Amino acid sequence: MSLDEWQDSDPDQFSQSSNDTYLLGFVIANIVGLQYYSGTISGREMVGLVRQPLNPYDCNAIKVVNTRTLQVGHIERSVASVLSPLIDAGMIHVEGIVPNSRGGTGNRYRIPCQVHIFAGLDLFDVVKDEISRGGLQLICDNDVSFGLSEAVVVKEKMDVKYVKSVDEIFKLVDKNVKKKAKMGAMDPPKEVIKSELFVHQKEGLGWMVNRENSEDLPPFWEEKNGKFLNVLTNYCTDIRPEPLRGGILADDMGLGKTLTLLSLIAFDKCNGGVSCSVDSNSLDINEVDEVGEEGKESCASSGKKRKSGRVSKRGTGRGKKRKSENKSIDGDVKRKSLSFFDKSSTVLCKKMTLVVCPPSVFSTWITQLEEHTIPGKLKTYMYYGDRTKDIEELKKYDVVLTTYSTLATEDSWSDSPVKKIEWWRVILDEAHFIKNANAQQSQAVTNLNAKRRWAVTGTPIQNGSADLFSLMAFLRFEPFTIKSYWQRLVQRPLTQGSKEGLSRLQVLMSTISLRRTKDKGLIGLPPKTVETCYIELSGEERELYDEMERMAKGVVQEYIRAGSLIRNYSTVLSIVLRLRQICTNLALCPSDVRSLLPSNNIEDVSDNPDLLKKLVAVLQDGEDFDCPICISPPTDIVITCCAHIFCRSCILKTIQRTKPCCPLCRHPLSQSDLFSSPPESSDSDNTYNSSSRNSTSSKVSTLLKLLLELKNQNPSIKSVVFSQFRKMLILLEEPLKAAGFKFLRLDGSMNARKRAEVIEEFQIQGTGGPTVLLASLKASGAGINLTAASRVFLLEPWWNPAVEEQAMDRIHRIGQKEEVKIVRLIAGSSIEERILELQERKKKLAREAFRRTRKDQKDVSIDDLRILMSL
DNA sequence: ACCGCCGGGTGCC
DNA sequence: ACCGCCGGGTGCC
Missing domain, CATH: 3.40.50.10810 (Tandem AAA-ATPase domain)
Incomplete structure (x- = not known):
């Protein structure tokens, strides 16, 4: 499938969150070099540990920062040299806690710090080994199995008990x-x-x-006795x-x-003030600058800022005094801004x-x-x-x-x-x-x-x-x-x-x-109704659909059984895509629809001239050539690198065995040794060409019927037709033209200018104005205003309900004066019905936004597919 | 003395 | 840093 189709079909499909990690234990490490940095630690406090791979002295360096993101020091070299490789490999992440600031053994130059180490459960052992090999002492629960079971308990808690909604x-x-x-x-x-x-x-x-x-x-x-405390990290500072x-x-x-x-x-x-009318062009830029400077313990960037002196009083030495002034910043600023009101002349x-x-x-x-x-x-x-x-x-x-x-x-x-x-x-x-x-x-x-x-x-x-x-x-x-x-x-x-x-x-x-x-009811929008219109596929469509679905089911079932569903996700999605396309219009699929089915991974033989020649030779020679495995005329011909020919499904079954080899010559085979016949050469198979030439479909004719009804009812009413298939929009143009509609198209291939033009033209009212907009959702992203229309037709259900919502929102938004009617066109007894089911589940999941860990996502995906394939 | 020992200089990464 | 470490100065009892 093309990248476009891919992105259209589900934007979020591949987002991956990181694996769950658990506390493995901690090591004690000194934070060193305190004398060189301004960041301070005042008590039991969390610190941030930040990798510095580009540190000129040590590429393993780990910087330590406090709550204000000010550098405190570094993790001592010997510890950093053990941890950094693990961090960089993504095996662990680390968090720092300074247990007691400078009580006890502490001094001006270094503070001991607990470095908590988190890793995926599967990596616990190898990380432990690395840490002890590096000569560090890991402090943790001695009993590993206890640690594990606890982790599991935590997870279950999360899944069941505390799921909260947005x-x-x-x-x-x-x-x-x-x-x-x-x-x-x-x-x-x-x-x-x-x-x-x-x-x-x-x-x-x-x-x-x-x-x-x-x-x-x-x-x-919180402010406490003139000091400022961060209640989460326990960081305390004089500086506001x-x-x-x-x-x-x-x-x-x-x-x-x-x-x-x-x-x-x-x-x-x-004017400078928000609600006041004093005429001073930009007074509070200074006010804020000053606060910004003083509020920070460091102002590394101030030197770089606006070179021209005209800008402000910055850099005149004020910065040096900052510490002593902190308490009175509030009052200070107010006074200062007043004085700037007075000199409203300088445009800064x-x-x-x-x-x-x-x-x-x-x-x-x-x-x-x-x-x-x-x-x-x-x-x-x-x-x-x-x-x-x-x-x-x-x-x-x-x-x-x-x-x-x-x-x-x-x-x-x-x-x-x-x-x-x-x-x-x-x-x-x-x-x-x-x-x-x-x-x-x-x-x-x-x-x-x-x-x-x-x-x-x-x-x-x-x-x-x-x-x-x-x-x-x-x-x-x-x-x-x-x-x-x-x-x-x-x-x-x-x-x-x-x-x-x-x-x-x-x-x-x-x-x-x-x-x-x-x-x-914030904005008193007119109501919106959504209705679903079920469409019966034609005999030909139904026949092809059922066949495809049967095959698709087999493939997916096999992947699930073999536990390789995730690995073959792209294949599965492209199959699902084909099924969706059949529901909307056969013409969306390539003529040789079925060659896409069992495996995408089989290369097209066209790129291999030698094998192609042999294949053609065999096909021309033997009218009554049979697949040696099933002893019948082959379907979906595949040729091996050893130039033997089989049914695709037959040979795929064969090579799933432990030591796959060619049944005829025992040549070892893997999937990359198989080549499918190019679409053109297998014309015996092309029974769907007839329908492909026909640009209409059950869904298209239903849509036209609905649009015509609407036109008879009220010729000025405007409709937006959404499809996720650009080709579908193009295919609609012919029948719309024939039926006498004035229409426009908005799709992803247009640049911003062109899109704006289309949207503007769509607004034109009166008899000459367009009444139908064919829009791809991708081109109708957030922000686009289609309130000129009050009818929406969704040609396919979207995989992700939020995307559908967004589509409707283009029309049902501020400025809409009419009641909005939305019609979803759904092919009955098909994957589309099951997508609706899936949407309900997704909506539920969205309400429980925080439930989505990686594990859940995976499970949902497999479940999704089970639903889609009714497996 | 190609050592030991002393005491000053010095100090993150 | 009331440490450790480095490297120069030094050298019987």
């Missing part, structure tokens, strides 16, 4: 929303934003403005932690997040916002800008990695739009302007694109230099809490920017089902995120 995580949040947001509803500045906001958008705006300007301590910090200026905007899709964000940005354009630096989004959302930003802002007020630049753009030129703009992949590519450039600019604000749109799995993109956005950081996503914990780490890192939410802190304090408690994990996540999300759901 909604539960946000329960607390909801309460806070009512309290906080209601009280802080704000209007955007009229001189920039011309649209009226919905109430919930005003509240969202108020919340965001408040978060950007709040001086509150970040979650989990910086407030977290930003957070996660997690409103449901379709609540108008982009407009809310534009409103937030709009404030930067009018423009407040620039960088918006990072997937390419599909680009057009949303552009259209929303056009729709809601007064022309010319927010100057916007689309940045695709233009090396020739220098900083000064970019600074002419208020908003720079770019994509995740642009950033990831540029992360290696030292002179990338986006990296050099000190952004006033960075917004990650569709922030769930940032996952642990995509280290490069996560790293790139995390490295961005910005005062205010926002992650925007409708599905904040879609992939379980594991991916939240990437967001925490991006938000620079200390100490969670260090993975082991996150692991230890949130992720592991959560997966192991402790209440602490859940409550921490709740506290976290309630403070830094805002989520409203659409179902609460």
